[in-house]
Amino acid sequence: MQNNPIWNQLHQKAKQADIKNLEQLWQNPERHQSLTFEFEDLYLDLSKNWIDSEAKNLLCQLAEHANLKDAIEDMFNEQIVNTTDQLPATHTTLRDPHHKNYQSNIQAIFDLADLVSSGTIKTAFGKPVTQLVNIGIGGSYLGPRLVVEALTELQSESHIPVFFAASVDDSLINQLFKSIDIEQCLFCISSKSFSTVETLMNARAVEKKLKQIAGYLPNESQSSLMAITANKNRALEAGIPASMILPFDESIGGRFSLWSTIGFPIVLAAGKEKFKELLGGAYLMDVHYRKQPFNQNIPVLMALMTIWYRNFIGLDAYGCLPYDARLRSLPKWLQQLMMESAGKMHNIKGEVISYPTTPWVFGDHGQLSQHAFFQAFHQGVDALPLDFIGVLEKDSNSQDFLLFNLIAQGAALMQGKEEDHSMKGCPGNKPSTTLLLKSMSAKSIGQLLAMYEHMIYSLAVIWNINCFDQPGVELGKAIARDIQEHVENNTLNEMALDPSTMALIKKVTEQ
Numbered sequence: 001m002q003n004n005p006i007w008n009q010l011h012q013k014a015k016q017a018d019i020k021n022l023e024q025l026w027q028n029p030e031r032h033q034s035l036t037f038e039f040e041d042l043y044l045d046l047s048k049n050w051i052d053s054e055a056k057n058l059l060c061q062l063a064e065h066a067n068l069k070d071a072i073e074d075m076f077n078e079q080i081v082n083t084t085d086q087l088p089a090t091h092t093t094l095r096d097p098h099h100k101n102y103q104s105n106i107q108a109i110f111d112l113a114d115l116v117s118s119g120t121i122k123t124a125f126g127k128p129v130t131q132l133v134n135i136g137i138g139g140s141y142l143g144p145r146l147v148v149e150a151l152t153e154l155q156s157e158s159h160i161p162v163f164f165a166a167s168v169d170d171s172l173i174n175q176l177f178k179s180i181d182i183e184q185c186l187f188c189i190s191s192k193s194f195s196t197v198e199t200l201m202n203a204r205a206v207e208k209k210l211k212q213i214a215g216y217l218p219n220e221s222q223s224s225l226m227a228i229t230a231n232k233n234r235a236l237e238a239g240i241p242a243s244m245i246l247p248f249d250e251s252i253g254g255r256f257s258l259w260s261t262i263g264f265p266i267v268l269a270a271g272k273e274k275f276k277e278l279l280g281g282a283y284l285m286d287v288h289y290r291k292q293p294f295n296q297n298i299p300v301l302m303a304l305m306t307i308w309y310r311n312f313i314g315l316d317a318y319g320c321l322p323y324d325a326r327l328r329s330l331p332k333w334l335q336q337l338m339m340e341s342a343g344k345m346h347n348i349k350g351e352v353i354s355y356p357t358t359p360w361v362f363g364d365h366g367q368l369s370q371h372a373f374f375q376a377f378h379q380g381v382d383a384l385p386l387d388f389i390g391v392l393e394k395d396s397n398s399q400d401f402l403l404f405n406l407i408a409q410g411a412a413l414m415q416g417k418e419e420d421h422s423m424k425g426c427p428g429n430k431p432s433t434t435l436l437l438k439s440m441s442a443k444s445i446g447q448l449l450a451m452y453e454h455m456i457y458s459l460a461v462i463w464n465i466n467c468f469d470q471p472g473v474e475l476g477k478a479i480a481r482d483i484q485e486h487v488e489n490n491t492l493n494e495m496a497l498d499p500s501t502m503a504l505i506k507k508v509t510e511q
Protein backbone atom coordinates (compact mmCIF):
# COMPACT_ATOMS: atom_id res chain seq x y z
CA MET A 1 0.00 0.00 0.00
CA GLN A 2 3.03 2.28 0.42
CA ASN A 3 2.84 3.18 -3.29
CA ASN A 4 -0.85 3.93 -3.14
CA PRO A 5 -1.22 7.75 -3.08
CA ILE A 6 -4.68 7.59 -1.53
CA TRP A 7 -3.45 5.34 1.25
CA ASN A 8 -0.79 7.94 2.03
CA GLN A 9 -3.28 10.81 1.91
CA LEU A 10 -5.51 8.95 4.34
CA HIS A 11 -2.56 8.59 6.71
CA GLN A 12 -2.04 12.35 6.54
CA LYS A 13 -5.74 12.97 7.05
CA ALA A 14 -5.81 10.75 10.15
CA LYS A 15 -3.05 12.88 11.68
CA GLN A 16 -5.21 16.04 11.63
CA ALA A 17 -6.08 16.97 15.20
CA ASP A 18 -9.73 17.78 14.47
CA ILE A 19 -10.58 14.46 12.90
CA LYS A 20 -10.75 12.85 16.34
CA ASN A 21 -12.71 15.69 17.89
CA LEU A 22 -16.43 15.10 17.62
CA GLU A 23 -17.30 18.51 19.04
CA GLN A 24 -15.33 20.17 16.26
CA LEU A 25 -16.72 17.83 13.63
CA TRP A 26 -20.27 18.72 14.64
CA GLN A 27 -19.61 22.37 13.70
CA ASN A 28 -20.64 21.32 10.21
CA PRO A 29 -24.43 21.81 10.04
CA GLU A 30 -24.71 19.30 7.19
CA ARG A 31 -23.02 16.58 9.20
CA HIS A 32 -25.99 14.55 10.34
CA GLN A 33 -27.66 14.56 6.97
CA SER A 34 -24.48 13.71 5.09
CA LEU A 35 -23.64 10.76 7.32
CA THR A 36 -27.00 9.04 7.71
CA PHE A 37 -28.25 6.55 5.17
CA GLU A 38 -31.50 4.75 4.69
CA PHE A 39 -32.20 1.74 2.55
CA GLU A 40 -35.34 -0.39 2.75
CA ASP A 41 -35.46 -1.64 6.36
CA LEU A 42 -32.12 -0.24 7.49
CA TYR A 43 -31.23 3.14 8.93
CA LEU A 44 -27.51 3.77 9.35
CA ASP A 45 -26.12 6.70 11.32
CA LEU A 46 -22.38 7.17 10.97
CA SER A 47 -22.41 10.73 12.25
CA LYS A 48 -21.04 9.88 15.70
CA ASN A 49 -17.80 8.65 14.13
CA TRP A 50 -14.42 10.33 13.78
CA ILE A 51 -14.94 11.08 10.13
CA ASP A 52 -15.60 14.07 7.91
CA SER A 53 -16.57 14.42 4.28
CA GLU A 54 -12.95 14.73 3.13
CA ALA A 55 -11.99 11.46 4.85
CA LYS A 56 -15.13 9.81 3.51
CA ASN A 57 -14.30 10.92 -0.03
CA LEU A 58 -10.74 9.70 0.25
CA LEU A 59 -11.96 6.34 1.53
CA CYS A 60 -14.35 6.06 -1.41
CA GLN A 61 -11.41 6.80 -3.70
CA LEU A 62 -9.48 4.03 -1.97
CA ALA A 63 -12.29 1.63 -2.85
CA GLU A 64 -12.22 2.85 -6.47
CA HIS A 65 -8.47 2.43 -6.58
CA ALA A 66 -8.86 -1.19 -5.39
CA ASN A 67 -11.27 -1.80 -8.31
CA LEU A 68 -13.95 -2.77 -5.83
CA LYS A 69 -16.71 -2.24 -8.38
CA ASP A 70 -15.20 -4.86 -10.71
CA ALA A 71 -14.49 -7.19 -7.80
CA ILE A 72 -18.15 -7.00 -6.73
CA GLU A 73 -19.23 -7.90 -10.24
CA ASP A 74 -16.71 -10.73 -10.29
CA MET A 75 -18.31 -12.24 -7.22
CA PHE A 76 -21.86 -11.90 -8.55
CA ASN A 77 -20.80 -13.23 -11.95
CA GLU A 78 -19.31 -16.32 -10.31
CA GLN A 79 -15.72 -15.58 -11.26
CA ILE A 80 -13.02 -17.22 -9.17
CA VAL A 81 -12.74 -14.98 -6.13
CA ASN A 82 -11.60 -17.70 -3.74
CA THR A 83 -8.16 -17.91 -5.28
CA THR A 84 -6.75 -20.40 -2.78
CA ASP A 85 -9.34 -23.03 -3.61
CA GLN A 86 -9.84 -21.80 -7.19
CA LEU A 87 -13.58 -21.42 -6.64
CA PRO A 88 -16.22 -18.74 -7.11
CA ALA A 89 -18.21 -17.66 -4.05
CA THR A 90 -21.80 -18.42 -4.96
CA HIS A 91 -23.81 -17.65 -1.82
CA THR A 92 -25.47 -14.67 -3.54
CA THR A 93 -26.84 -16.90 -6.32
CA LEU A 94 -29.04 -18.61 -3.72
CA ARG A 95 -30.98 -15.43 -3.03
CA ASP A 96 -31.27 -14.20 -6.58
CA PRO A 97 -34.74 -15.31 -7.77
CA HIS A 98 -33.55 -15.09 -11.40
CA HIS A 99 -30.70 -17.51 -10.86
CA LYS A 100 -31.15 -21.24 -11.47
CA ASN A 101 -29.56 -22.03 -8.09
CA TYR A 102 -32.33 -20.17 -6.26
CA GLN A 103 -35.10 -22.56 -7.21
CA SER A 104 -33.11 -25.78 -6.86
CA ASN A 105 -31.88 -24.71 -3.43
CA ILE A 106 -35.26 -23.86 -1.94
CA GLN A 107 -36.91 -26.80 -3.67
CA ALA A 108 -34.54 -29.28 -2.02
CA ILE A 109 -35.00 -27.67 1.39
CA PHE A 110 -38.76 -27.29 1.14
CA ASP A 111 -39.38 -30.82 -0.18
CA LEU A 112 -37.63 -32.38 2.76
CA ALA A 113 -39.17 -29.90 5.19
CA ASP A 114 -42.64 -30.82 3.89
CA LEU A 115 -41.98 -34.52 4.33
CA VAL A 116 -40.79 -33.93 7.86
CA SER A 117 -43.56 -31.55 8.91
CA SER A 118 -46.31 -33.69 7.43
CA GLY A 119 -45.11 -36.72 9.35
CA THR A 120 -44.29 -38.63 6.16
CA ILE A 121 -40.72 -38.98 7.32
CA LYS A 122 -40.57 -40.85 10.58
CA THR A 123 -37.74 -41.18 13.05
CA ALA A 124 -36.03 -44.54 13.51
CA PHE A 125 -38.57 -45.20 16.25
CA GLY A 126 -41.41 -44.93 13.76
CA LYS A 127 -42.56 -41.62 15.26
CA PRO A 128 -43.25 -38.27 13.61
CA VAL A 129 -40.57 -35.60 13.94
CA THR A 130 -41.44 -32.93 16.51
CA GLN A 131 -37.95 -31.57 17.22
CA LEU A 132 -34.68 -31.06 15.39
CA VAL A 133 -31.14 -31.04 16.75
CA ASN A 134 -28.59 -29.32 14.53
CA ILE A 135 -25.18 -30.92 15.04
CA GLY A 136 -22.64 -28.56 13.54
CA ILE A 137 -20.09 -25.88 14.39
CA GLY A 138 -18.78 -22.59 12.95
CA GLY A 139 -20.61 -21.66 9.78
CA SER A 140 -22.72 -24.80 10.05
CA TYR A 141 -24.11 -23.52 13.32
CA LEU A 142 -23.82 -19.78 13.91
CA GLY A 143 -25.93 -18.54 10.99
CA PRO A 144 -28.84 -20.97 11.48
CA ARG A 145 -28.77 -20.36 15.22
CA LEU A 146 -28.83 -16.58 14.82
CA VAL A 147 -31.73 -16.65 12.38
CA VAL A 148 -33.74 -19.24 14.30
CA GLU A 149 -33.42 -17.11 17.45
CA ALA A 150 -34.27 -13.92 15.58
CA LEU A 151 -37.36 -15.30 13.88
CA THR A 152 -38.80 -17.58 16.53
CA GLU A 153 -38.66 -15.49 19.63
CA LEU A 154 -39.62 -18.35 21.85
CA GLN A 155 -39.01 -21.97 21.07
CA SER A 156 -42.70 -22.60 21.64
CA GLU A 157 -43.43 -20.39 18.62
CA SER A 158 -41.36 -22.60 16.34
CA HIS A 159 -43.09 -24.87 13.89
CA ILE A 160 -40.55 -27.50 14.89
CA PRO A 161 -38.29 -26.46 17.78
CA VAL A 162 -34.60 -26.54 16.92
CA PHE A 163 -31.80 -27.29 19.37
CA PHE A 164 -28.09 -26.94 18.68
CA ALA A 165 -25.14 -29.16 19.55
CA ALA A 166 -21.93 -27.42 18.51
CA SER A 167 -18.93 -28.04 20.76
CA VAL A 168 -17.86 -31.43 22.03
CA ASP A 169 -18.68 -31.64 25.68
CA ASP A 170 -20.27 -34.54 27.52
CA SER A 171 -22.04 -32.22 29.93
CA LEU A 172 -23.67 -30.30 27.07
CA ILE A 173 -24.76 -33.32 25.09
CA ASN A 174 -26.13 -35.05 28.19
CA GLN A 175 -28.06 -31.92 29.09
CA LEU A 176 -29.41 -31.83 25.55
CA PHE A 177 -30.59 -35.44 25.77
CA LYS A 178 -32.50 -34.50 28.92
CA SER A 179 -34.22 -31.54 27.21
CA ILE A 180 -35.48 -33.33 24.12
CA ASP A 181 -37.76 -36.19 23.24
CA ILE A 182 -35.15 -38.39 21.60
CA GLU A 183 -37.63 -40.73 19.92
CA GLN A 184 -39.31 -37.84 18.11
CA CYS A 185 -36.15 -35.96 17.32
CA LEU A 186 -34.42 -35.64 13.97
CA PHE A 187 -30.66 -35.17 14.35
CA CYS A 188 -29.22 -33.11 11.52
CA ILE A 189 -25.48 -33.41 10.95
CA SER A 190 -24.58 -30.09 9.33
CA SER A 191 -21.05 -30.04 8.03
CA LYS A 192 -19.78 -28.72 4.73
CA SER A 193 -16.73 -30.98 4.82
CA PHE A 194 -18.33 -33.80 6.81
CA SER A 195 -14.94 -34.15 8.44
CA THR A 196 -15.06 -31.67 11.32
CA VAL A 197 -14.03 -33.71 14.36
CA GLU A 198 -16.33 -31.93 16.82
CA THR A 199 -19.37 -32.54 14.64
CA LEU A 200 -18.52 -36.17 13.94
CA MET A 201 -17.90 -36.87 17.63
CA ASN A 202 -21.26 -35.37 18.56
CA ALA A 203 -22.91 -37.34 15.78
CA ARG A 204 -21.34 -40.54 17.11
CA ALA A 205 -22.48 -39.72 20.64
CA VAL A 206 -26.01 -39.30 19.34
CA GLU A 207 -25.88 -42.55 17.38
CA LYS A 208 -24.63 -44.40 20.43
CA LYS A 209 -27.44 -42.97 22.51
CA LEU A 210 -30.06 -43.88 19.88
CA LYS A 211 -28.82 -47.46 19.70
CA GLN A 212 -29.22 -47.83 23.46
CA ILE A 213 -32.94 -47.12 23.25
CA ALA A 214 -35.35 -49.98 22.65
CA GLY A 215 -37.25 -49.79 19.38
CA TYR A 216 -34.48 -48.10 17.39
CA LEU A 217 -35.01 -49.52 13.92
CA PRO A 218 -33.57 -47.33 11.18
CA ASN A 219 -34.45 -48.39 7.65
CA GLU A 220 -35.12 -46.87 4.22
CA SER A 221 -38.29 -45.13 5.32
CA GLN A 222 -37.44 -44.12 8.86
CA SER A 223 -34.34 -42.36 10.09
CA SER A 224 -33.39 -40.28 13.10
CA LEU A 225 -30.32 -38.94 11.31
CA MET A 226 -29.95 -36.63 8.35
CA ALA A 227 -27.07 -34.66 6.90
CA ILE A 228 -26.45 -31.35 5.19
CA THR A 229 -23.11 -31.31 3.45
CA ALA A 230 -21.02 -30.49 0.41
CA ASN A 231 -19.43 -33.92 0.76
CA LYS A 232 -22.29 -36.30 0.07
CA ASN A 233 -20.06 -39.37 -0.24
CA ARG A 234 -18.77 -39.03 3.30
CA ALA A 235 -22.34 -38.73 4.59
CA LEU A 236 -23.32 -41.86 2.68
CA GLU A 237 -20.28 -43.70 4.05
CA ALA A 238 -21.41 -42.67 7.54
CA GLY A 239 -24.68 -44.48 6.90
CA ILE A 240 -27.02 -41.56 6.28
CA PRO A 241 -29.73 -42.62 3.77
CA ALA A 242 -29.42 -40.77 0.45
CA SER A 243 -32.97 -39.42 0.80
CA MET A 244 -31.95 -37.77 4.08
CA ILE A 245 -28.96 -35.86 2.69
CA LEU A 246 -29.31 -32.26 1.61
CA PRO A 247 -26.27 -31.36 -0.46
CA PHE A 248 -24.85 -27.91 -1.15
CA ASP A 249 -22.09 -26.72 -3.38
CA GLU A 250 -18.42 -26.51 -2.48
CA SER A 251 -18.41 -22.93 -3.78
CA ILE A 252 -20.55 -21.78 -0.84
CA GLY A 253 -18.27 -20.74 1.99
CA GLY A 254 -19.17 -22.24 5.37
CA ARG A 255 -19.62 -18.88 7.08
CA PHE A 256 -21.69 -17.60 4.13
CA SER A 257 -23.85 -20.72 4.01
CA LEU A 258 -27.01 -20.00 5.99
CA TRP A 259 -28.86 -19.25 2.72
CA SER A 260 -28.12 -22.73 1.41
CA THR A 261 -29.48 -26.08 2.57
CA ILE A 262 -27.60 -25.28 5.79
CA GLY A 263 -30.66 -23.09 6.43
CA PHE A 264 -32.89 -26.17 6.69
CA PRO A 265 -33.31 -25.74 10.48
CA ILE A 266 -34.51 -22.18 9.84
CA VAL A 267 -37.23 -23.50 7.55
CA LEU A 268 -38.34 -26.11 10.08
CA ALA A 269 -38.42 -23.56 12.88
CA ALA A 270 -39.71 -20.45 11.12
CA GLY A 271 -41.47 -21.82 8.06
CA LYS A 272 -40.98 -21.67 4.30
CA GLU A 273 -42.41 -18.19 3.82
CA LYS A 274 -40.03 -16.64 6.33
CA PHE A 275 -37.07 -18.36 4.68
CA LYS A 276 -38.12 -16.90 1.32
CA GLU A 277 -38.47 -13.48 2.93
CA LEU A 278 -34.99 -13.88 4.41
CA LEU A 279 -33.55 -14.61 0.97
CA GLY A 280 -35.60 -11.72 -0.44
CA GLY A 281 -34.15 -9.29 2.11
CA ALA A 282 -30.63 -10.42 1.33
CA TYR A 283 -31.32 -10.05 -2.38
CA LEU A 284 -32.41 -6.43 -1.84
CA MET A 285 -29.07 -5.79 -0.19
CA ASP A 286 -27.27 -7.58 -3.04
CA VAL A 287 -28.86 -5.26 -5.58
CA HIS A 288 -28.06 -2.22 -3.44
CA TYR A 289 -24.43 -3.37 -3.12
CA ARG A 290 -24.05 -3.79 -6.86
CA LYS A 291 -25.80 -0.60 -7.92
CA GLN A 292 -25.16 2.16 -5.39
CA PRO A 293 -22.19 4.52 -5.70
CA PHE A 294 -19.72 3.93 -2.92
CA ASN A 295 -20.61 7.12 -1.03
CA GLN A 296 -24.20 5.84 -0.67
CA ASN A 297 -23.46 2.13 -0.50
CA ILE A 298 -24.17 0.84 3.01
CA PRO A 299 -21.92 -2.28 3.07
CA VAL A 300 -19.09 -0.39 1.36
CA LEU A 301 -19.38 2.50 3.82
CA MET A 302 -19.31 0.04 6.73
CA ALA A 303 -16.15 -1.51 5.28
CA LEU A 304 -14.56 1.89 4.72
CA MET A 305 -15.25 2.89 8.32
CA THR A 306 -13.56 -0.33 9.47
CA ILE A 307 -10.54 0.37 7.29
CA TRP A 308 -10.40 3.96 8.47
CA TYR A 309 -10.29 2.97 12.13
CA ARG A 310 -8.07 -0.08 11.69
CA ASN A 311 -5.48 1.15 9.22
CA PHE A 312 -5.38 4.91 9.70
CA ILE A 313 -6.69 5.84 13.14
CA GLY A 314 -5.07 2.71 14.59
CA LEU A 315 -7.89 1.12 16.59
CA ASP A 316 -7.74 -2.63 16.74
CA ALA A 317 -11.09 -3.80 18.15
CA TYR A 318 -14.68 -3.70 16.93
CA GLY A 319 -17.76 -4.04 19.11
CA CYS A 320 -21.09 -5.45 17.93
CA LEU A 321 -23.91 -4.59 20.34
CA PRO A 322 -27.42 -5.67 19.42
CA TYR A 323 -30.03 -4.17 21.76
CA ASP A 324 -32.42 -7.05 21.31
CA ALA A 325 -32.18 -10.50 22.86
CA ARG A 326 -33.34 -12.07 19.63
CA LEU A 327 -30.10 -10.90 18.00
CA ARG A 328 -27.91 -12.18 20.81
CA SER A 329 -25.99 -14.51 18.48
CA LEU A 330 -25.16 -11.74 16.00
CA PRO A 331 -21.81 -10.84 17.63
CA LYS A 332 -20.62 -14.48 17.47
CA TRP A 333 -21.74 -14.84 13.85
CA LEU A 334 -20.01 -11.58 12.91
CA GLN A 335 -16.93 -12.59 14.83
CA GLN A 336 -16.49 -15.70 12.69
CA LEU A 337 -17.44 -13.88 9.52
CA MET A 338 -14.92 -11.11 10.07
CA MET A 339 -12.10 -12.88 11.86
CA GLU A 340 -12.03 -16.09 9.82
CA SER A 341 -12.49 -14.18 6.58
CA ALA A 342 -10.11 -11.32 7.19
CA GLY A 343 -7.69 -12.70 9.77
CA LYS A 344 -4.99 -12.93 7.11
CA MET A 345 -1.39 -11.79 6.80
CA HIS A 346 -0.90 -12.79 3.15
CA ASN A 347 -2.28 -11.04 0.12
CA ILE A 348 -3.83 -13.01 -2.72
CA LYS A 349 -0.37 -13.49 -4.24
CA GLY A 350 0.82 -15.11 -1.04
CA GLU A 351 3.02 -12.16 -0.06
CA VAL A 352 3.18 -11.01 3.56
CA ILE A 353 1.33 -7.71 3.90
CA SER A 354 2.51 -4.68 5.86
CA TYR A 355 -0.83 -3.47 7.26
CA PRO A 356 -3.22 -4.92 9.83
CA THR A 357 -6.41 -6.58 8.66
CA THR A 358 -9.25 -7.83 10.83
CA PRO A 359 -9.99 -6.01 14.05
CA TRP A 360 -10.71 -8.17 17.12
CA VAL A 361 -14.46 -8.49 17.00
CA PHE A 362 -16.42 -8.97 20.17
CA GLY A 363 -19.81 -8.10 21.58
CA ASP A 364 -22.94 -9.29 23.30
CA HIS A 365 -26.54 -8.34 23.85
CA GLY A 366 -26.30 -4.59 24.52
CA GLN A 367 -28.14 -4.58 27.84
CA LEU A 368 -25.97 -7.31 29.30
CA SER A 369 -22.85 -5.62 27.94
CA GLN A 370 -23.82 -2.36 29.61
CA HIS A 371 -23.49 -4.12 32.95
CA ALA A 372 -20.29 -5.91 32.02
CA PHE A 373 -17.86 -3.96 29.86
CA PHE A 374 -19.34 -0.55 29.00
CA GLN A 375 -17.46 1.07 31.88
CA ALA A 376 -14.30 0.64 29.82
CA PHE A 377 -15.96 2.28 26.83
CA HIS A 378 -16.92 5.34 28.86
CA GLN A 379 -13.83 5.84 30.99
CA GLY A 380 -11.21 3.51 29.55
CA VAL A 381 -8.21 5.05 27.84
CA ASP A 382 -8.99 3.50 24.44
CA ALA A 383 -11.75 4.09 21.97
CA LEU A 384 -13.10 1.48 19.59
CA PRO A 385 -15.63 1.40 16.78
CA LEU A 386 -18.99 0.17 18.03
CA ASP A 387 -22.10 -0.89 16.15
CA PHE A 388 -25.24 -0.29 18.21
CA ILE A 389 -28.02 -2.29 16.58
CA GLY A 390 -31.65 -1.73 17.47
CA VAL A 391 -35.01 -2.95 16.23
CA LEU A 392 -37.90 -0.52 15.74
CA GLU A 393 -40.93 -2.47 16.74
CA LYS A 394 -44.01 -0.96 18.21
CA ASP A 395 -45.78 -4.07 19.42
CA SER A 396 -43.44 -4.78 22.29
CA ASN A 397 -43.41 -3.13 25.72
CA SER A 398 -39.69 -3.53 26.24
CA GLN A 399 -38.67 -2.15 22.87
CA ASP A 400 -38.78 1.55 23.74
CA PHE A 401 -36.80 0.94 26.91
CA LEU A 402 -34.15 -0.95 24.96
CA LEU A 403 -33.97 1.63 22.20
CA PHE A 404 -33.74 4.56 24.61
CA ASN A 405 -30.88 2.77 26.31
CA LEU A 406 -29.16 2.19 22.99
CA ILE A 407 -29.58 5.83 22.01
CA ALA A 408 -28.43 7.02 25.43
CA GLN A 409 -25.23 5.00 25.24
CA GLY A 410 -24.22 6.49 21.89
CA ALA A 411 -25.00 9.99 23.19
CA ALA A 412 -23.19 9.43 26.51
CA LEU A 413 -20.11 8.09 24.77
CA MET A 414 -20.01 11.10 22.50
CA GLN A 415 -20.96 13.83 24.97
CA GLY A 416 -19.28 12.61 28.12
CA LYS A 417 -19.80 14.48 31.36
CA GLU A 418 -17.73 16.86 33.44
CA GLU A 419 -17.83 16.32 37.19
CA ASP A 420 -16.37 18.24 40.11
CA HIS A 421 -14.61 15.11 41.08
CA SER A 422 -12.55 14.38 37.98
CA MET A 423 -12.57 10.61 38.57
CA LYS A 424 -16.32 10.61 38.13
CA GLY A 425 -16.20 12.48 34.84
CA CYS A 426 -16.44 10.83 31.43
CA PRO A 427 -14.28 12.36 28.72
CA GLY A 428 -16.80 11.73 25.91
CA ASN A 429 -15.69 12.05 22.30
CA LYS A 430 -15.98 8.29 21.85
CA PRO A 431 -17.24 7.18 18.44
CA SER A 432 -20.07 4.80 17.60
CA THR A 433 -22.33 3.76 14.73
CA THR A 434 -26.09 3.27 15.07
CA LEU A 435 -27.95 0.81 12.90
CA LEU A 436 -31.72 0.51 13.20
CA LEU A 437 -33.83 -2.24 11.67
CA LYS A 438 -37.43 -1.49 10.79
CA SER A 439 -38.62 -4.69 12.45
CA MET A 440 -37.48 -8.17 13.39
CA SER A 441 -38.80 -9.52 10.12
CA ALA A 442 -37.07 -12.13 8.01
CA LYS A 443 -36.68 -9.48 5.31
CA SER A 444 -34.87 -7.08 7.67
CA ILE A 445 -32.62 -9.83 8.99
CA GLY A 446 -31.75 -10.87 5.44
CA GLN A 447 -30.69 -7.31 4.67
CA LEU A 448 -28.65 -6.99 7.86
CA LEU A 449 -26.73 -10.22 7.39
CA ALA A 450 -26.09 -9.66 3.68
CA MET A 451 -24.86 -6.17 4.58
CA TYR A 452 -22.22 -7.60 6.90
CA GLU A 453 -21.24 -10.26 4.33
CA HIS A 454 -20.67 -7.57 1.72
CA MET A 455 -18.84 -5.41 4.20
CA ILE A 456 -16.40 -8.30 4.72
CA TYR A 457 -15.97 -8.88 0.99
CA SER A 458 -15.29 -5.16 0.44
CA LEU A 459 -12.71 -5.19 3.21
CA ALA A 460 -10.99 -8.19 1.66
CA VAL A 461 -10.86 -6.61 -1.78
CA ILE A 462 -9.32 -3.40 -0.44
CA TRP A 463 -6.90 -5.33 1.77
CA ASN A 464 -6.14 -7.56 -1.23
CA ILE A 465 -6.73 -10.77 0.73
CA ASN A 466 -8.86 -13.86 0.14
CA CYS A 467 -11.83 -13.80 2.53
CA PHE A 468 -13.09 -17.25 1.50
CA ASP A 469 -10.40 -19.51 2.94
CA GLN A 470 -9.27 -20.27 6.50
CA PRO A 471 -6.04 -22.31 6.35
CA GLY A 472 -4.89 -21.02 9.74
CA VAL A 473 -7.67 -22.83 11.60
CA GLU A 474 -6.25 -26.12 10.40
CA LEU A 475 -2.96 -25.92 12.32
CA GLY A 476 -4.43 -26.28 15.81
CA LYS A 477 -6.67 -29.13 14.62
CA ALA A 478 -3.65 -30.96 13.12
CA ILE A 479 -1.62 -30.66 16.33
CA ALA A 480 -4.59 -31.89 18.40
CA ARG A 481 -4.91 -34.93 16.10
CA ASP A 482 -1.17 -35.54 16.39
CA ILE A 483 -1.25 -35.40 20.19
CA GLN A 484 -4.22 -37.77 20.33
CA GLU A 485 -2.47 -40.28 18.05
CA HIS A 486 0.80 -40.19 19.98
CA VAL A 487 -1.03 -40.61 23.28
CA GLU A 488 -2.95 -43.60 21.92
CA ASN A 489 0.22 -45.20 20.49
CA ASN A 490 2.23 -44.41 23.58
CA THR A 491 4.81 -42.53 21.51
CA LEU A 492 4.63 -39.13 23.17
CA ASN A 493 8.42 -39.00 23.55
CA GLU A 494 8.69 -38.85 19.76
CA MET A 495 6.81 -35.56 19.64
CA ALA A 496 8.87 -32.46 18.93
CA LEU A 497 6.95 -30.05 21.09
CA ASP A 498 8.10 -27.33 23.47
CA PRO A 499 8.52 -28.05 27.22
CA SER A 500 5.38 -26.13 28.21
CA THR A 501 3.16 -28.09 25.81
CA MET A 502 4.76 -31.41 26.75
CA ALA A 503 4.21 -30.70 30.46
CA LEU A 504 0.57 -29.89 29.77
CA ILE A 505 0.06 -33.15 27.87
CA LYS A 506 1.65 -35.02 30.78
CA LYS A 507 -0.70 -33.30 33.23
CA VAL A 508 -3.65 -34.53 31.20
CA THR A 509 -2.43 -38.06 30.53
CA GLU A 510 -1.12 -38.74 34.03
CA GLN A 511 -4.18 -37.52 35.92
Ligand code: F6P
Binding pocket: 137, 138, 139, 140, 190, 191, 192, 193, 194, 195, 196, 199, 254, 255, 340, 470, 473
Ligand atom coordinates in the same frame (compact mmCIF):
# COMPACT_ATOMS: atom_id res chain seq x y z
O1 F6P B 1 -13.53 -23.12 11.91
C1 F6P B 1 -13.06 -23.77 10.79
C2 F6P B 1 -14.19 -24.24 9.92
O2 F6P B 1 -13.65 -24.85 8.82
C3 F6P B 1 -15.14 -23.11 9.52
O3 F6P B 1 -14.70 -22.37 8.45
C4 F6P B 1 -16.39 -23.87 9.29
O4 F6P B 1 -17.52 -23.03 9.28
C5 F6P B 1 -16.37 -24.84 10.44
O5 F6P B 1 -15.01 -25.20 10.59
C6 F6P B 1 -17.23 -26.05 10.28
O6 F6P B 1 -16.88 -26.75 9.13
P1 F6P B 1 -17.81 -27.86 8.50
O7 F6P B 1 -19.06 -27.20 8.08
O8 F6P B 1 -17.03 -28.41 7.34
O9 F6P B 1 -18.05 -28.90 9.56
